[in-house]
Amino acid sequence: MKKRLLPLMVAALCGMLLLVAGCGKSIADQDVLQHAKKTNTIVWGVKADTRLFGLMNTKSGQIEGFDIDMAKALTKEILGPKGKAQLVQVTSDTRVPMLKGGNIDAIIATMTITPDRQKVLNFSQPYFNAGQSLLVKKGSRIHSVKDLKKGDKVIGVQGSTSVDNIQKAAPQATVLQLSDYAQAFTALKSGQGLAVTTDNGILYGMSEQDHRFVVVGGTFTKEPYGIAINKGQTAMTKRVDQAINTLRRNGTYEKLINKWFGSVPGFDIKEVE
Amino acid sequence: MQNFIDAYSQVNLNYLLQGLWVTLEVSVTSIFFSFIIGTLLGVARYVKVRFFSAFVGFIIDLIRNLPLLLILFFTYFALPNIGVRLPVIPASIVAMTVFESAMLAEIVRSGINAVPTGQMEAARSNGLTYTQAMLYIILPQAFKAMIPPIVSQFISLVKDTSLATIILLPELTYHAQIIYGQNINYMIPMFVALAVLYFIVNYALSVASRALNRRLSSGIR
Amino acid sequence: MFTILANNWSTLLSGLGYTLMASLIALVGSLVIGTLFALMEISAHRWVAVIGRVYVEVVRNIPLLVITMAFYVIVPTYFVQIDGFTAGTIGLTIYTSAFIAETVRAGIESVAVGQMEGARSVGMTYTQAMVQIIFPQAIKIVIPPLGNQFINLVKNSSILAFVAGFDLMYQGKIIANTTFNTFDTYLAVGLLYLILTMPLSYFMRHLEKKWNVA
Numbered sequence: 138m139k140k141r142l143l144p145l146m147v148a149a150l151c152g153m154l155l156l157v158a159g160c161g162k163s164i165a166d167q168d169v170l171q172h173a174k175k176t177n178t179i180v181w182g183v184k185a186d187t188r189l190f191g192l193m194n195t196k197s198g199q200i201e202g203f204d205i206d207m208a209k210a211l212t213k214e215i216l217g218p219k220g221k222a223q224l225v226q227v228t229s230d231t232r233v234p235m236l237k238g239g240n241i242d243a244i245i246a247t248m249t250i251t252p253d254r255q256k257v258l259n260f261s262q263p264y265f266n267a268g269q270s271l272l273v274k275k276g277s278r279i280h281s282v283k284d285l286k287k288g289d290k291v292i293g294v295q296g297s298t299s300v301d302n303i304q305k306a307a308p309q310a311t312v313l314q315l316s317d318y319a320q321a322f323t324a325l326k327s328g329q330g331l332a333v334t335t336d337n338g339i340l341y342g343m344s345e346q347d348h349r350f351v352v353v354g355g356t357f358t359k360e361p362y363g364i365a366i367n368k369g370q371t372a373m374t375k376r377v378d379q380a381i382n383t384l385r386r387n388g389t390y391e392k393l394i395n396k397w398f399g400s401v402p403g404f405d406i407k408e409v410e
Numbered sequence: 411m412q413n414f415i416d417a418y419s420q421v422n423l424n425y426l427l428q429g430l431w432v433t434l435e436v437s438v439t440s441i442f443f444s445f446i447i448g449t450l451l452g453v454a455r456y457v458k459v460r461f462f463s464a465f466v467g468f469i470i471d472l473i474r475n476l477p478l479l480l481i482l483f484f485t486y487f488a489l490p491n492i493g494v495r496l497p498v499i500p501a502s503i504v505a506m507t508v509f510e511s512a513m514l515a516e517i518v519r520s521g522i523n524a525v526p527t528g529q530m531e532a533a534r535s536n537g538l539t540y541t542q543a544m545l546y547i548i549l550p551q552a553f554k555a556m557i558p559p560i561v562s563q564f565i566s567l568v569k570d571t572s573l574a575t576i577i578l579l580p581e582l583t584y585h586a587q588i589i590y591g592q593n594i595n596y597m598i599p600m601f602v603a604l605a606v607l608y609f610i611v612n613y614a615l616s617v618a619s620r621a622l623n624r625r626l627s628s629g630i631r
Numbered sequence: 632m633f634t635i636l637a638n639n640w641s642t643l644l645s646g647l648g649y650t651l652m653a654s655l656i657a658l659v660g661s662l663v664i665g666t667l668f669a670l671m672e673i674s675a676h677r678w679v680a681v682i683g684r685v686y687v688e689v690v691r692n693i694p695l696l697v698i699t700m701a702f703y704v705i706v707p708t709y710f711v712q713i714d715g716f717t718a719g720t721i722g723l724t725i726y727t728s729a730f731i732a733e734t735v736r737a738g739i740e741s742v743a744v745g746q747m748e749g750a751r752s753v754g755m756t757y758t759q760a761m762v763q764i765i766f767p768q769a770i771k772i773v774i775p776p777l778g779n780q781f782i783n784l785v786k787n788s789s790i791l792a793f794v795a796g797f798d799l800m801y802q803g804k805i806i807a808n809t810t811f812n813t814f815d816t817y818l819a820v821g822l823l824y825l826i827l828t829m830p831l832s833y834f835m836r837h838l839e840k841k842w843n844v845a
Binding site: 193226 | 421422425428487576585587589591
Binding site for chain 3: 471472474475476477478479480483484487488491492565569570572573575576583587590594597598601604605608609612613616
């Protein structure tokens with residue numbers, strides 16, 4: 138008689154499993170471009186912790202920045218003026234798993250095109266040429282990468298190329314990897330490290346937010362940002378490339394660059410285009 | 411002091427409350443599901459059906475011995491690789507439910523164990539089926555003893571939702587981090603706000619549990 | 632999964648080391664602090680008891696992450712420089728101490744009140760009675776839940792991943808990010824956690840059963 142409970146239990150467990158499995162349509166394998174056209178929506182993975190590129194405005198609850206405006210302009214270009222851009226927050230360490238898992242259609246989140254990443258992802262043409270640099274407290278003894286000595290702590294963000302780059306450029310320094318730029322900047326302010334290292338564009342944003350911190354030493358790498366799309370999504374990749382060309386031709390691109398970076402001191406627009 | 415006044419601006423408070431809302435939403439949903447699933451699993455483990463109970467027991471032990479953080483990562487980042495793709499809020503709820511169900515199953519099992527075996531025998535000899543005896547006689551008695559540990563598990567659950575900041579669940583702790591990330595002067599006010607808000611929610615839970623416990627135990631006499 | 636384990640063995644092992652170290656330090660620390668606050672809670676001095684009670688209630692109801700982040704960002708900004716590992720371990724210690732205080736208090740209270748009165752009536756001081764009569768009896772009641780607290784500690788030490796504390800979870804995240812093989816990496820990390828916690832948890836259950844029978 139005891140066994141009467143068994144079917145009940147088995148049924149409940151099976152139900153649970155079905156529920157979980159049922160949510161998992163493998164969207165990563167579909168043609169993203171067609172799916173986007175069908176739903177009239179492109180789901181973009183964007184940063185929400187990076188001033189100038191993608192930053193959460195706590196007042197409006199909206200994310201704002203150059204990447205965001207690009208995503209919106211590209212969506213209109215690809216799907217027509219009624220196309221919707223859905224923005225999903227990512228960080229450097231969450232964006233690739235989310236794209237691979239099909240949570241998002243494309244990444245436009247200060248992402249450098251690298252050979253390693255090209256093995257597992259498709260990239261558009263570069264839409265912004267950044268370079269890695271250092272952000273330090275004003276008056277710091279660190280003036281460039283060369284000043285980093287043994288035991289000096291540099292703060293980076295997990296999943297970003299800047300961590301690998303700094304380990305090559307200053308192998309003797311210790312790198313602390315935090316999960317996003319907001320955390321990294323907070324850690325620098327609390328003195329957890331001597332410098333934050335990442336791309337100059339992101340660092341200028343931090344320095345603009347808090348003038349006690351400055352970008353030093355120029356750039357020591359080249360970091361071309363691209364839009365990442367899943368491997369094998371050739372149609373989408375081509376379409377995005379075309380759309381970037383159109384935006385460059387019709388002046389939208391330059392307008393957006395000027396809107397976000399025009400007033401940043403020490404920023405050379407010619408360098409990034 | 412000025413920092414506190416600036417930090418608790420209307421805008422920031424609204425943003426914090428939005429976060430609190432997500433925290434509560436995820437907590438309540440997970441509590442609901444994990445209570446049901448946890449009870450089923452606890453009973454399944456208790457009844458000692460050959461192989462099945464041992465298997466359920468083993469799975470429960472596995473989950474109980476893993477960090478919740480890992481389960482969160484796994485649900486959000488690893489499961490999509492095998493075709494299970496969830497947005498951040500459902501993913502958090504699933505991860506919390508899986509973890510808390512296993513924790514609750516243990517509480518339920520030891521709760522049932524504490525009910526004297528004579529109760530089951532008496533119920534069965536009065537003609538109740540095993541399932542009836544379980545539902546009407548054993549479980550109600552067991553639950554009474556289980557209220558304190560279950561509620562403290564729920565309190566853990568509310569606190570543990572903060573771990574989901576790591577998969578960018580827009581809950582209370584994450585929203586506070588965004589606010590102080592943009593202005594370092596707001597750091598202390600934000601941590602004070604976090605402490606107060608979590609304390610209020612959880613303390614209310616434990617006060618409610620004590621009241622419930624008192625009412626139930628006075629009911630017997 | 633095994634390729635991940637093989638290729639990153641030394642990294643994962645060092646992560647495991649940090650996890651274990653943080654857990655052990657926090658265990659010792661929280662035992663000391665927890666017992667202290669348990670004694671305060673049962674103190675005859677009203678205000679001492681109130682302080683003990685407030686500490687336990689407040690700490691128990693705030694998430695570990697909030698406590699840890701406070702030590703990681705507030706303490707260095709306004710007071711003294713501490714790194715992620717230290718901040719994480721302090722956070723773990725404080726958080727766990729509240730739970731240990733509860734366990735120890737319940738253990739002491741479950742030893743009958745008469746025992747203390749009896750000990751005092753044969754001329755022992757309060758401290759003597761505590762140390763020689765009450766504690767030895769309470770320990771047996773307290774050990775199994777303490778064991779479970781230690782398992783929780785090992786699991787909770789994954790909080791160090793938030794503050795660059797070099798623990799197992801932190802290293803696992805980095806490996807997942809460099810290999811892009813999230814599924815296998817987290818399986819491997821899970822396996823390593825289980826190697827730490829599973830035996831401990833079965834041992835505790837065994838102990839509980841044995842002492843219940845006795």
